[in-house]
Amino acid sequence: MQPPVIPFRISAGWQDSNVNEMLRVLLQGMQELLDDNLVGVYLRGSLALGDFDPATSDVDFLAATQIPVTDAALAALVDFHNRLAKFPNPYANELEGAYIDLEGLRRFQPGQPYPTLYRGEGLQVTRHQSNWVLERWTVREHGLTLLGPDPQQLIDPIPAERLRAAVSLRLRDWADWCSQVDDPAWQLPLSHKAYVIETMCRVLYTLANGEICSKPHAVAWALSTLPEPWRSLVERSQCWRTDTLTTPDDPLIAEVRRFLLWVTAQGA
Template sequence: MPLPENDPRLTPEVRAMLDALVSGVRAALEDNLVGVYLRGSLALGDFDPESSDIDFLVVTGRPVSDDQFAALADLHARLAVLENPYAGHLEGSYIDRAALRHFGPHERRHPTVGSDWAFSRGEHGADWVLERWIVRERGVTLLGPDPGTLVGPISPEDLRASVREALRWWASQPDEPAWLRRRSYQAFAVQTMCRALFTLLTGELPSKPRAVAWALGALPQPWRALVGRSRAWHLDDTPDPGTLPEVMRFVRWTAGEGEAAS
């Protein structure tokens, strides 16, 4: 679906960042460009101007060539230093049409960029089943055909299987992973678990706020209280190792629920 011109998500800063992205992608890919789509919070309707990234997907006709990769790397280096609050908050991937339609985890390394990593070729794992569902069902078209013509159907059981695989990765993390020391990252982990539990139960993929609202009414203690506290953490980058063990216990409990439901 297109993003309406008067959509409140399109703040001047977001619009300027998207204009720069699409213009640069057109120049870098030329006739290999098929479409540009918004995914993530901008597509699901829970975009927070203070904390959300701009999540995007670029679809190409053929895999990105070495010359195109170099041009895209230069583009993202330029975008990262723009005087725009979202300059460091673009998160996206460049995937060719054939790989996107019936995506198999770890089939191929695709160009990707994020707020925590530089433009590079990276593996796209089980969570890309979820991302493909977002693009197909809720994706916002900035350029190109309807995303439903590019992404094959994804069933509720496909979503559940992807969530279970992602939870196995979460459960494999150490008891106190260094990357989760900040409260904002702990909030991300807790709310990702809420979304996973909702998807396992319903076969649907909700926005994180919807998943959190559901969890506050459905989960047993002590997890309900932890979810409630996490809502105050998403803008707080304070390191808080004291809460990390409880967060990881919730992660492991959620992973256990996923295995029990398989």
């Protein structure tokens, strides 16, 4: 029996049959491989927050299991996701998610290992850091249920101050990257700079409001809130979101670095 069409809460009522197809195949594979160990499957990220953009968004999920995934099940899931990445669907290689057991899902503990999938990569066991506090909050407060109980039954409430603390910890990584001026990532196309700027808008929004919002919502908030010159930089960056060819020049890289340093100072 096929799962039902997912009732996306996407701006302007937009729906994508490719996303629905991808989720049906994903959920069916999970059910076959995990059987009774699969408790729930939830959408997070832009699909959950209601600002999915077919041009730039990925498909984020979280699978809750009764107990940790066994070695045998992990090997089967790795093979499944490798095959899934070759599926004839534009989102086949645009999945991000994790398999977390109920005990680990209930309350975040830093550094715990979980089978995790990142965009364009294979499934592998990864130690989760503070950003997964944010992911739990999104699933608990806004997650779309594909299978299982209401996620609020599985995840303890996460107070605003814990969100702010998690964001501040993540800013340390951004500050470290800012100091690595020779990192090749600084030479990535303009779309990457737009991603960085939008992520910083989300960080600032969380620090100010104690909750998480989508990138478009954070950008709109930043445009009405940030001082110059940062407001103008955010505004200009919106033209770069789909530019995967243009390499930024040195003055622009320096400008983005200054913005990053300013944001990290806000979270200190």
